[in-house]
Amino acid sequence: MSKEKFDYFINGEKGKYEVVIGLEVHAQILSNSKLFSGSSTKFGGDPNNQVSLIDSAFPGMLPVINEECVKQAVRTGLGLNAKINNFSVFDRKNYFYADLPQGYQISQYKNPIVGEGKVLLDMPYGSKEIGIERLHLEQDAGKSIHDMDPSNTYVDLNRSGIALMEIVSKPDLRSPEEVNVYIKKLRSIMRYLGTCDGNMQEGSLRADVNVSVRKEGDKNFGTRCEIKNVNSIKFMQMAIEYEATRQVELIENGKGIDQETRLFDTKKNETRSMRSKEDAHDYRYFPDPDLLPLKLEQKLIDDLKKSLPELPDKKKERFIKEYGLNAYEANVLVSEKEISDYYEEVAKLSDKKLAATWMMGDLFAMLNDRGLDISKSPISAKHFAELVQSIKSGEISGRIAKEVFEIMVESGENPKKIIESKGMKQQSDPKELEKMINEIISKNKDKVDQYKAGKEKLFGFFVGQVMKLSGGKANPQLTNEILKKLLKN
Amino acid sequence: MSLDKEKIKHVAKLARISVNEAKVDSLTKDLNSIFKFIEQLNELDTSNVEPLTSILNESLRTRKDLINDGKIRDKILQNSPKKNDEFFVVPKVVE
Numbered sequence: 001m002s003k004e005k006f007d008y009f010i011n012g013e014k015g016k017y018e019v020v021i022g023l024e025v026h027a028q029i030l031s032n033s034k035l036f037s038g039s040s041t042k043f044g045g046d047p048n049n050q051v052s053l054i055d056s057a058f059p060g061m062l063p064v065i066n067e068e069c070v071k072q073a074v075r076t077g078l079g080l081n082a083k084i085n086n087f088s089v090f091d092r093k094n095y096f097y098a099d100l101p102q103g104y105q106i107s108q109y110k111n112p113i114v115g116e117g118k119v120l121l122d123m124p125y126g127s128k129e130i131g132i133e134r135l136h137l138e139q140d141a142g143k144s145i146h147d148m149d150p151s152n153t154y155v156d157l158n159r160s161g162i163a164l165m166e167i168v169s170k171p172d173l174r175s176p177e178e179v180n181v182y183i184k185k186l187r188s189i190m191r192y193l194g195t196c197d198g199n200m201q202e203g204s205l206r207a208d209v210n211v212s213v214r215k216e217g218d219k220n221f222g223t224r225c226e227i228k229n230v231n232s233i234k235f236m237q238m239a240i241e242y243e244a245t246r247q248v249e250l251i252e253n254g255k256g257i258d259q260e261t262r263l264f265d266t267k268k269n270e271t272r273s274m275r276s277k278e279d280a281h282d283y284r285y286f287p288d289p290d291l292l293p294l295k296l297e298q299k300l301i302d303d304l305k306k307s308l309p310e311l312p313d314k315k316k317e318r319f320i321k322e323y324g325l326n327a328y329e330a331n332v333l334v335s336e337k338e339i340s341d342y343y344e345e346v347a348k349l350s351d352k353k354l355a356a357t358w359m360m361g362d363l364f365a366m367l368n369d370r371g372l373d374i375s376k377s378p379i380s381a382k383h384f385a386e387l388v389q390s391i392k393s394g395e396i397s398g399r400i401a402k403e404v405f406e407i408m409v410e411s412g413e414n415p416k417k418i419i420e421s422k423g424m425k426q427q428s429d430p431k432e433l434e435k436m437i438n439e440i441i442s443k444n445k446d447k448v449d450q451y452k453a454g455k456e457k458l459f460g461f462f463v464g465q466v467m468k469l470s471g472g473k474a475n476p477q478l479t480n481e482i483l484k485k486l487l488k489n
Numbered sequence: 490m491s492l493d494k495e496k497i498k499h500v501a502k503l504a505r506i507s508v509n510e511a512k513v514d515s516l517t518k519d520l521n522s523i524f525k526f527i528e529q530l531n532e533l534d535t536s537n538v539e540p541l542t543s544i545l546n547e548s549l550r551t552r553k554d555l556i557n558d559g560k561i562r563d564k565i566l567q568n569s570p571k572k573n574d575e576f577f578v579v580p581k582v583v584e
Contacts, residue, residue: 039559047575052558056565068554098579154576287542295548
């Protein structure tokens with residue numbers, strides 16, 4: 001693969017600007033019940049039906065932490081190659097909002113459960129390391145619904161108190177594309193670990209995006225703006241482009257940038273200031289007196305570390321070594337655990353390289369067309385492996401294989417049966433082919449003479465005739481060989 | 490550090506406590522005397538002392554990840570000044 005050069009800059013009138021991005025990703029922890037209460041975390045339940053007296057902040061209620069949420073945070077930290085802190089503290093982050101019944105969010109401020117780590121990104125211009133600043137546990141807020149009533153806001157507290165991991169990156173990202181790859185990588189790691197389902201439509205993964213710009217080559221960071229709560233990668237990318245361009249214009253017009261919180265308006269495709277959050281940064285953090293510090297035994301951390309599954313980076317290395325894939329193929333095939341499982345099942349039963357090619361080509365295109373996950377594939381890994389083997393052994397040609405593939409998608413049948421019953425087997429008997437080719441030669445004497453006189457383009461014509469006569473079933477390689485031989489005579 | 494009237498009003502606003510103008514003066518005086526005491530504590534050099542977050546030398550009690558609460562919507566909504574069958578109803582919040 002050719003190494004492209006990194007070239008994302010905002011071009012102003014007075015020069016090129018580099019964009020500096022840091023993300024605060026909020027990832028919902030996969031657990032049955034909430035961080036500090038026993039109500040369900042299930043998505044899409046009846047409003048306010050998954051709420052306890054704790055989640056709705058009735059007086060006198062005391063929070064008790066869910067041990068599984070703590071383990072999930074530790075697993076994620078380990079997956080991010082991060083330092084796990086044996087001692088962490090829960091703090092109250094105070095702000096007033098209708099969907100926050102406590103008047104504060106329980107979060108971790110000075111002593112988070114996970115410290116510095118790193119994530120590796122595969123970019124066309126090489127591998128890039130993105131630093132993780134920290135990961136901390138916190139509660140989610142409820143949901144405000146503004147469009148059900150013209151003069152009121154409705155509040156649903158089902159989400160209130162669900163455990164989140166806030167994963168804070170260092171300001172190491174430099175383009176919307178790097179943000180895209182970073183989010184996908186985080187998502188992939190967490191899905192491998194089973195700590196977050198990464199479902200952005202349901203809000204399980206969303207991010208606050210910090211953006212600043214600086215002249216190319218500058219060492220100091222510019223003033224940043226924070227774009228709150230963006231819930232799709234596409235919107236993150238659009239918000240970054242808009243915000244970076246806005247900042248460059250301000251700088252070039254000699255105006256300063258205010259450090260502020262902004263909102264991305266997905267309808268107008270612009271960011272704007274959130275004046276209502278003016279006081280929001282006055283959070284008055286202090287340790288939550290209802291909760292003791294969280295102390296983790298080293299043994300618990302070690303045990304969790306031992307029980308981690310193979311993660312994408314490791315699996316990629318193994319795929320390259322074990323299956324002879326190139327880096328690009330391995331990258332695609334490990335991106336989702338389900339995809340890698342499917343591939344491994346196919347590769348065990350068939351040609352490893354050909355299996356990768358056909359999976360990434362026809363299988364992915366078909367799944368994409370139908371909007372299906374690989375777990376819902378109409379073709380089982382076993383059948384797919386049989387198809388690959390039929391191509392490898394020369395039983396069918398690549399062109400016929402595409403037809404067989406289509407029939408497999410529609411019928412769910414096993415490829416052997418399809419090839420058998422439809423007589424699709426490739427013609428690989430040299431004697432049969434010779435007979436056919438001799439027939440074509442004798443019928444096209446004029447063309448043979450022209451070919452012999454040097455018009456080599458006509459070779460394609462003869463191949464075409466063989467394919468036509470055989471109904472596309474002639475073995476292409478063998479056809480070429482025999483044709484060359486007989487045309488020489 | 491001392492508190493002026495503006496700071497008092499700001500803190501009151503953040504805490505959603507309504508403070509009538511007549512009380513601001515006496516509140517400022519009271520709070521400043523409390524602050525004076527805290528300033529006095531600040532004379533002690535604590536730069537090498539970790540903040541004490543709890544006087545109990547124990548770790549947090551934990552619970553298993555079980556669903557054993559919720560499904561009490563009527564109870565949850567009963568004290569809300571305004572509600573409908575399913576939701577808390579609050580004044581329109583517009584971003």
